[in-house]
Amino acid sequence: MTRTALKSASMALKLLSIAVTWRCNLRCTICSIWKQAPSPPEFLDLDRIKQALGHPFFDGLEYLNWFGGEPTLFPRLAEAIAWARGRFPRAHERAVVTNAWQARPVLERLAGADPDLLVCLSLDGFAPVHDARHGQTGSYDEVLRGILFVRDHFRKRPRLSVTVAPGGAEALLDVAAVAEYYDCEVALRPAVRGSYFRGESDVSWTPAQVANLDTVLNRLPDRAKGNLDFTAAIGRFLRTGAHRPCACKGLTGVVDPDGKFRLCHSHELALPIGEVPARWDGLVLDALKSECFKPECFIDGPYALSYLAPEHAPWLK
Protein backbone atom coordinates (compact mmCIF):
# COMPACT_ATOMS: atom_id res chain seq x y z
CA MET A 1 0.00 0.00 0.00
CA THR A 2 1.41 3.40 -0.93
CA ARG A 3 1.71 6.23 1.53
CA THR A 4 -0.99 8.14 -0.39
CA ALA A 5 -3.36 5.19 -0.20
CA LEU A 6 -2.63 4.77 3.48
CA LYS A 7 -3.29 8.43 4.11
CA SER A 8 -6.64 8.30 2.33
CA ALA A 9 -7.55 5.42 4.63
CA SER A 10 -6.80 7.36 7.81
CA MET A 11 -9.77 7.76 10.10
CA ALA A 12 -10.99 9.73 13.04
CA LEU A 13 -10.79 8.46 16.59
CA LYS A 14 -14.09 6.79 17.56
CA LEU A 15 -13.44 5.03 20.88
CA LEU A 16 -11.38 6.29 23.79
CA SER A 17 -10.82 4.41 27.05
CA ILE A 18 -9.41 6.46 29.92
CA ALA A 19 -7.75 4.76 32.90
CA VAL A 20 -8.15 7.15 35.81
CA THR A 21 -5.96 5.15 38.22
CA TRP A 22 -4.21 1.80 38.47
CA ARG A 23 -5.18 1.55 42.14
CA CYS A 24 -7.71 -1.12 43.00
CA ASN A 25 -9.55 -2.16 46.15
CA LEU A 26 -9.87 -5.83 45.14
CA ARG A 27 -7.39 -8.61 44.38
CA CYS A 28 -8.65 -10.61 41.41
CA THR A 29 -6.84 -13.87 40.76
CA ILE A 30 -6.62 -13.35 36.98
CA CYS A 31 -5.37 -9.76 37.23
CA SER A 32 -1.85 -8.56 37.94
CA ILE A 33 -2.50 -4.82 38.17
CA TRP A 34 -2.83 -4.92 41.97
CA LYS A 35 0.38 -6.96 42.31
CA GLN A 36 2.58 -4.29 40.77
CA ALA A 37 4.30 -1.47 42.59
CA PRO A 38 2.31 1.74 42.34
CA SER A 39 3.57 4.03 39.61
CA PRO A 40 2.99 7.77 39.84
CA PRO A 41 0.84 9.64 39.27
CA GLU A 42 -1.77 7.98 41.46
CA PHE A 43 -4.65 9.62 39.59
CA LEU A 44 -5.38 11.13 36.21
CA ASP A 45 -4.83 14.88 35.83
CA LEU A 46 -8.41 15.68 34.87
CA ASP A 47 -7.73 19.31 34.02
CA ARG A 48 -5.20 18.20 31.43
CA ILE A 49 -7.67 15.71 29.95
CA LYS A 50 -10.43 18.30 29.74
CA GLN A 51 -8.15 20.71 27.98
CA ALA A 52 -6.83 18.10 25.54
CA LEU A 53 -10.20 16.56 24.67
CA GLY A 54 -11.64 20.04 24.15
CA HIS A 55 -9.83 20.08 20.81
CA PRO A 56 -12.23 19.78 17.81
CA PHE A 57 -10.27 16.70 16.73
CA PHE A 58 -12.19 14.72 19.37
CA ASP A 59 -15.66 15.97 18.36
CA GLY A 60 -16.59 12.69 16.65
CA LEU A 61 -15.94 10.35 19.59
CA GLU A 62 -18.69 7.70 19.72
CA TYR A 63 -17.55 5.63 22.71
CA LEU A 64 -15.93 6.97 25.88
CA ASN A 65 -15.06 4.52 28.67
CA TRP A 66 -13.69 5.33 32.11
CA PHE A 67 -11.83 2.43 33.68
CA GLY A 68 -8.82 1.48 35.85
CA GLY A 69 -7.78 -0.12 38.25
CA GLU A 70 -11.00 0.68 40.02
CA PRO A 71 -12.28 4.01 38.69
CA THR A 72 -14.56 4.74 41.65
CA LEU A 73 -11.39 5.33 43.71
CA PHE A 74 -10.68 8.44 41.60
CA PRO A 75 -11.89 11.40 43.70
CA ARG A 76 -12.82 13.42 40.60
CA LEU A 77 -14.73 10.67 38.74
CA ALA A 78 -18.15 12.33 39.06
CA GLU A 79 -16.69 15.61 37.85
CA ALA A 80 -15.10 13.82 34.89
CA ILE A 81 -18.36 12.14 33.97
CA ALA A 82 -20.40 15.33 34.28
CA TRP A 83 -17.90 17.09 32.04
CA ALA A 84 -17.96 14.28 29.45
CA ARG A 85 -21.76 14.44 29.32
CA GLY A 86 -21.54 18.07 28.21
CA ARG A 87 -18.57 17.54 25.92
CA PHE A 88 -19.85 14.41 24.10
CA PRO A 89 -23.64 14.66 24.37
CA ARG A 90 -24.31 12.55 21.28
CA ALA A 91 -21.81 9.75 21.94
CA HIS A 92 -23.33 6.32 21.43
CA GLU A 93 -21.93 5.21 24.80
CA ARG A 94 -20.44 7.02 27.74
CA ALA A 95 -19.53 4.21 30.14
CA VAL A 96 -17.72 3.32 33.34
CA VAL A 97 -16.51 -0.15 34.36
CA THR A 98 -16.51 -0.89 38.09
CA ASN A 99 -16.13 -3.82 40.46
CA ALA A 100 -18.82 -2.09 42.61
CA TRP A 101 -16.92 -2.73 45.84
CA GLN A 102 -17.96 -0.07 48.38
CA ALA A 103 -18.92 2.10 45.43
CA ARG A 104 -22.42 3.19 46.49
CA PRO A 105 -21.52 6.80 47.45
CA VAL A 106 -19.69 7.25 44.15
CA LEU A 107 -22.53 5.70 42.15
CA GLU A 108 -24.89 8.21 43.78
CA ARG A 109 -22.72 11.06 42.54
CA LEU A 110 -22.44 9.52 39.06
CA ALA A 111 -26.22 9.28 38.77
CA GLY A 112 -26.39 13.02 39.34
CA ALA A 113 -23.53 13.66 36.94
CA ASP A 114 -24.89 11.68 33.98
CA PRO A 115 -28.09 9.63 34.23
CA ASP A 116 -27.42 8.34 30.69
CA LEU A 117 -24.12 6.80 31.74
CA LEU A 118 -23.75 3.08 30.98
CA VAL A 119 -22.57 1.41 34.20
CA CYS A 120 -20.76 -1.89 33.62
CA LEU A 121 -20.35 -4.09 36.68
CA SER A 122 -17.86 -6.96 36.74
CA LEU A 123 -19.50 -10.26 37.62
CA ASP A 124 -17.95 -13.72 37.24
CA GLY A 125 -20.63 -16.05 38.63
CA PHE A 126 -22.58 -16.67 41.82
CA ALA A 127 -21.07 -15.79 45.20
CA PRO A 128 -18.63 -18.71 45.69
CA VAL A 129 -17.03 -18.22 42.27
CA HIS A 130 -17.21 -14.44 42.18
CA ASP A 131 -15.88 -13.88 45.70
CA ALA A 132 -13.03 -16.34 45.18
CA ARG A 133 -12.07 -14.76 41.85
CA HIS A 134 -12.18 -11.26 43.35
CA GLY A 135 -10.37 -12.18 46.55
CA GLN A 136 -13.09 -10.63 48.70
CA THR A 137 -15.94 -12.21 50.64
CA GLY A 138 -19.10 -10.19 50.06
CA SER A 139 -18.03 -8.76 46.70
CA TYR A 140 -20.83 -10.67 44.91
CA ASP A 141 -23.45 -9.18 47.24
CA GLU A 142 -21.97 -5.76 46.60
CA VAL A 143 -22.41 -6.25 42.83
CA LEU A 144 -26.06 -7.16 43.36
CA ARG A 145 -26.56 -4.00 45.42
CA GLY A 146 -24.84 -2.06 42.65
CA ILE A 147 -27.14 -3.57 40.01
CA LEU A 148 -30.22 -2.54 41.99
CA PHE A 149 -28.94 0.97 42.45
CA VAL A 150 -28.05 1.37 38.76
CA ARG A 151 -31.43 0.05 37.66
CA ASP A 152 -33.17 2.63 39.83
CA HIS A 153 -31.00 5.67 39.18
CA PHE A 154 -29.69 5.47 35.59
CA ARG A 155 -31.65 5.40 32.34
CA LYS A 156 -29.57 2.62 30.74
CA ARG A 157 -29.82 -0.91 32.01
CA PRO A 158 -26.72 -2.12 33.89
CA ARG A 159 -24.27 -4.20 31.88
CA LEU A 160 -22.62 -7.22 33.49
CA SER A 161 -19.04 -7.66 32.31
CA VAL A 162 -18.03 -11.30 32.63
CA THR A 163 -14.62 -12.80 32.01
CA VAL A 164 -14.86 -16.56 31.58
CA ALA A 165 -11.86 -18.56 32.77
CA PRO A 166 -10.76 -22.04 31.62
CA GLY A 167 -12.60 -24.61 33.69
CA GLY A 168 -15.17 -22.06 34.78
CA ALA A 169 -17.50 -21.89 31.79
CA GLU A 170 -20.52 -23.06 33.82
CA ALA A 171 -20.38 -19.78 35.74
CA LEU A 172 -21.71 -18.12 32.57
CA LEU A 173 -25.04 -19.79 33.23
CA ASP A 174 -25.12 -18.18 36.67
CA VAL A 175 -24.34 -14.75 35.21
CA ALA A 176 -27.12 -15.34 32.66
CA ALA A 177 -29.52 -16.07 35.52
CA VAL A 178 -28.56 -12.82 37.28
CA ALA A 179 -28.91 -10.88 34.01
CA GLU A 180 -32.35 -12.36 33.42
CA TYR A 181 -33.58 -11.75 36.95
CA TYR A 182 -32.32 -8.18 37.18
CA ASP A 183 -32.82 -7.23 33.49
CA CYS A 184 -29.18 -6.52 32.70
CA GLU A 185 -27.14 -6.53 29.50
CA VAL A 186 -24.13 -8.85 29.32
CA ALA A 187 -20.69 -8.32 27.82
CA LEU A 188 -18.76 -11.57 27.66
CA ARG A 189 -15.11 -12.33 27.04
CA PRO A 190 -12.74 -15.21 27.68
CA ALA A 191 -9.54 -14.75 29.66
CA VAL A 192 -6.46 -15.52 27.58
CA ARG A 193 -2.72 -15.21 27.98
CA GLY A 194 -1.41 -11.72 27.26
CA SER A 195 -1.03 -8.16 28.42
CA TYR A 196 -3.96 -6.02 29.42
CA PHE A 197 -3.28 -2.36 29.89
CA ARG A 198 -1.01 -2.47 32.94
CA GLY A 199 -1.62 -6.13 33.72
CA GLU A 200 -0.49 -9.55 32.50
CA SER A 201 -2.37 -12.83 32.39
CA ASP A 202 -0.90 -16.34 31.99
CA VAL A 203 -4.21 -18.12 31.36
CA SER A 204 -4.30 -20.94 28.80
CA TRP A 205 -7.11 -23.21 27.56
CA THR A 206 -6.99 -26.96 26.93
CA PRO A 207 -9.02 -28.42 24.02
CA ALA A 208 -11.42 -30.02 26.53
CA GLN A 209 -11.99 -26.66 28.24
CA VAL A 210 -12.72 -24.96 24.91
CA ALA A 211 -15.15 -27.76 24.00
CA ASN A 212 -16.91 -27.29 27.32
CA LEU A 213 -17.08 -23.52 26.74
CA ASP A 214 -18.71 -24.17 23.35
CA THR A 215 -21.29 -26.40 25.05
CA VAL A 216 -22.09 -23.78 27.67
CA LEU A 217 -22.29 -20.98 25.09
CA ASN A 218 -24.79 -23.05 23.12
CA ARG A 219 -26.95 -23.33 26.24
CA LEU A 220 -26.88 -19.60 26.99
CA PRO A 221 -29.90 -17.53 26.04
CA ASP A 222 -29.05 -14.98 23.35
CA ARG A 223 -29.57 -12.04 25.68
CA ALA A 224 -26.76 -13.34 27.89
CA LYS A 225 -24.28 -13.68 25.02
CA GLY A 226 -23.46 -10.01 24.63
CA ASN A 227 -22.45 -9.31 21.05
CA LEU A 228 -23.74 -12.42 19.28
CA ASP A 229 -21.25 -12.37 16.40
CA PHE A 230 -18.33 -11.87 18.73
CA THR A 231 -19.44 -14.59 21.13
CA ALA A 232 -19.94 -17.03 18.25
CA ALA A 233 -16.33 -16.48 17.21
CA ILE A 234 -14.79 -17.18 20.65
CA GLY A 235 -14.53 -20.99 20.45
CA ARG A 236 -12.94 -20.97 17.01
CA PHE A 237 -10.44 -18.35 18.09
CA LEU A 238 -9.43 -20.30 21.20
CA ARG A 239 -9.01 -23.49 19.14
CA THR A 240 -7.28 -22.11 16.05
CA GLY A 241 -6.35 -18.47 16.59
CA ALA A 242 -8.55 -17.55 13.60
CA HIS A 243 -9.81 -14.00 13.74
CA ARG A 244 -11.23 -11.32 11.51
CA PRO A 245 -8.97 -8.66 10.11
CA CYS A 246 -9.06 -5.97 12.77
CA ALA A 247 -11.51 -3.27 11.78
CA CYS A 248 -10.54 -0.86 14.50
CA LYS A 249 -7.06 0.20 13.48
CA GLY A 250 -6.81 3.92 13.77
CA LEU A 251 -10.17 4.18 15.47
CA THR A 252 -9.48 3.46 19.11
CA GLY A 253 -7.16 4.72 21.80
CA VAL A 254 -6.32 4.43 25.47
CA VAL A 255 -5.19 7.10 27.93
CA ASP A 256 -3.22 5.98 30.98
CA PRO A 257 -3.38 7.77 34.34
CA ASP A 258 -0.18 9.62 33.39
CA GLY A 259 -2.03 11.28 30.50
CA LYS A 260 -0.21 9.30 27.79
CA PHE A 261 -2.20 8.15 24.77
CA ARG A 262 -1.71 4.89 22.86
CA LEU A 263 -3.49 3.55 19.80
CA CYS A 264 -5.28 0.52 21.23
CA HIS A 265 -3.55 -0.91 24.25
CA SER A 266 -0.96 -2.99 22.44
CA HIS A 267 0.94 -0.36 20.49
CA GLU A 268 4.06 0.63 22.32
CA LEU A 269 4.26 4.29 21.33
CA ALA A 270 2.79 6.54 24.00
CA LEU A 271 2.53 10.30 23.65
CA PRO A 272 0.84 13.03 25.67
CA ILE A 273 -2.86 13.16 24.85
CA GLY A 274 -2.53 16.85 23.98
CA GLU A 275 -0.20 15.99 21.08
CA VAL A 276 -2.61 13.55 19.43
CA PRO A 277 -4.47 15.95 17.08
CA ALA A 278 -1.23 17.24 15.53
CA ARG A 279 0.35 13.79 15.19
CA TRP A 280 -2.74 11.77 14.30
CA ASP A 281 -2.06 11.13 10.61
CA GLY A 282 1.41 9.79 11.33
CA LEU A 283 0.13 7.58 14.14
CA VAL A 284 -2.55 6.08 11.95
CA LEU A 285 -0.22 5.57 9.01
CA ASP A 286 2.08 3.55 11.25
CA ALA A 287 -0.83 1.57 12.69
CA LEU A 288 -2.24 0.67 9.28
CA LYS A 289 1.15 -0.59 8.16
CA SER A 290 1.75 -2.76 11.22
CA GLU A 291 0.71 -6.35 11.91
CA CYS A 292 -0.30 -5.60 15.44
CA PHE A 293 -2.74 -8.41 16.24
CA LYS A 294 -1.99 -10.26 19.47
CA PRO A 295 -4.15 -12.90 21.19
CA GLU A 296 -5.30 -10.41 23.77
CA CYS A 297 -6.64 -8.16 20.99
CA PHE A 298 -9.32 -10.74 20.36
CA ILE A 299 -10.88 -10.36 23.74
CA ASP A 300 -10.20 -6.76 24.58
CA GLY A 301 -12.29 -3.75 23.78
CA PRO A 302 -10.60 -2.35 20.68
CA TYR A 303 -10.66 -5.47 18.51
CA ALA A 304 -14.20 -6.32 19.61
CA LEU A 305 -15.27 -3.20 17.72
CA SER A 306 -14.80 -5.34 14.62
CA TYR A 307 -17.99 -7.14 15.62
CA LEU A 308 -20.19 -4.14 16.36
CA ALA A 309 -23.47 -4.08 14.48
CA PRO A 310 -23.56 -1.51 11.65
CA GLU A 311 -26.19 0.57 13.42
CA HIS A 312 -23.74 1.09 16.28
CA ALA A 313 -20.63 1.64 14.16
CA PRO A 314 -21.42 2.72 10.58
CA TRP A 315 -17.86 4.08 10.32
CA LEU A 316 -16.46 0.52 10.40
CA LYS A 317 -17.74 -0.12 6.87
Ligand code: SF4
Ligand atom coordinates in the same frame (compact mmCIF):
# COMPACT_ATOMS: atom_id res chain seq x y z
S1 SF4 B 1 -9.58 -7.13 37.48
FE1 SF4 B 1 -10.26 -5.03 37.98
S2 SF4 B 1 -11.28 -5.25 39.99
FE2 SF4 B 1 -9.99 -7.07 39.72
S3 SF4 B 1 -8.01 -6.56 40.72
FE3 SF4 B 1 -7.82 -6.10 38.51
S4 SF4 B 1 -8.32 -3.90 38.36
FE4 SF4 B 1 -9.12 -4.65 40.36
Ligand code: SF4
Ligand atom coordinates in the same frame (compact mmCIF):
# COMPACT_ATOMS: atom_id res chain seq x y z
S1 SF4 C 1 -5.13 -5.82 16.01
FE1 SF4 C 1 -5.11 -5.23 18.20
S2 SF4 C 1 -3.56 -3.61 18.43
FE2 SF4 C 1 -4.06 -3.83 16.23
S3 SF4 C 1 -5.62 -2.29 15.82
FE3 SF4 C 1 -6.70 -4.23 16.30
S4 SF4 C 1 -7.09 -4.23 18.52
FE4 SF4 C 1 -5.55 -2.64 18.04
